[in-house]
Amino acid sequence: MAGRPKIFDEHQAIEKAIHVFKDKGYDTASADELLNAMGIGKGSFYLAFKGGKRELYIRSIEQFAEGFNNSFLEQLSKSDNQIEFIKQFFLKLAEAHNCDEERGCYLGNALVQLSEKDNEVKRISVGFLKNLQQVFAEAIRKAQSTGQIKNNEEAEILAWHLTNLWNGLHVTRRMEDSPKIFRSLIEMNLKILE
Template identity: 70%
Template sequence: MAGRPKIFDENQAIEKATEVFRNKGYDTASADELLSAMGIGKGSFYLAFKGGKQELYVKSIEQFSENFYKILSEGIEKSENGIEFIKQFFLSQAYSTECEKERGCFLGNSLVQLSEKDAQTKKVSVKIMRNLQQLFAGVIEKAQKNNQIKTKENPEILAWHLTNLWNGIHVTRRLESSPEVLKSLIEINLKLLD
């Protein structure tokens, strides 16, 4: 017997669980809070997520990152100048809402929170950061070939710098409330792309 069919949209349920994880973190998000947000019962939950809360968390990170990557890569692809798009993307981080400042970056939080505790989550988190780095590296390499930027630095290293900047911004903006200070910090880092 194959078991009962799912009667809920798994992607939508994961999206709702993601909000709980973003607000509460992995450790403090209770099973009851997750089930309530997802609108499903325990039986349906364990049928869909045999690995329980941890499997849900990993799927949540993966789905969130896929959506983030898709939006970012499509924005770069549609832009006339990928480097300028990346610069504006980073500068916009200085003006995030208070809620985002308090919660931080979901992906960054997952790296810090569980990466050293759990090998599977670490593997997923590393893959996400590498995908982001490779996206940046492709834009930088193309810009160098088209003489859109002067720097001759290795595109791979510059892309890692941007990935590190991405993580750093999400930590710093939880401590620094001034968008002007954050903007200045980001601008200094982005000078490497001139």
């Protein structure tokens, strides 16, 4: 008689897997490392993630993107000054030394590392970025209408510039980690919001 599968919280298990994928990357994260971190056995794992490691990774990106979006939107909506909030969001990236602090690099890394090899990863990453771009665009439109931003370039284009900045910072971090350089790059790019 086969044993009953272990019951576990999939959301928490995926959260633990995210940490392994952050540290090791998708290709080098082993099944044993993932199972140990998640605290589940192989049977429970394959019952929950029939597509194996790839399905776990896809679901981890979806979960991370959803959490990032929800947190960002909640904080933005509570902000008295959405443009200042967006500026501080970027400026904090200059001081981040690892993925845990940076919030978002997991998605940036997925986009850079796997989106051209895996259409599902690409779909999730692109969807996340388009959503982020739309959030930026809405905040910029509001700020333009009140005169907070003098730049009269189309809000959509300004928002794409910010999205491109977010992407570029994740790529640049792979070769340079100086907070001073990052802050200078970010400040220069944020001048579009004046």
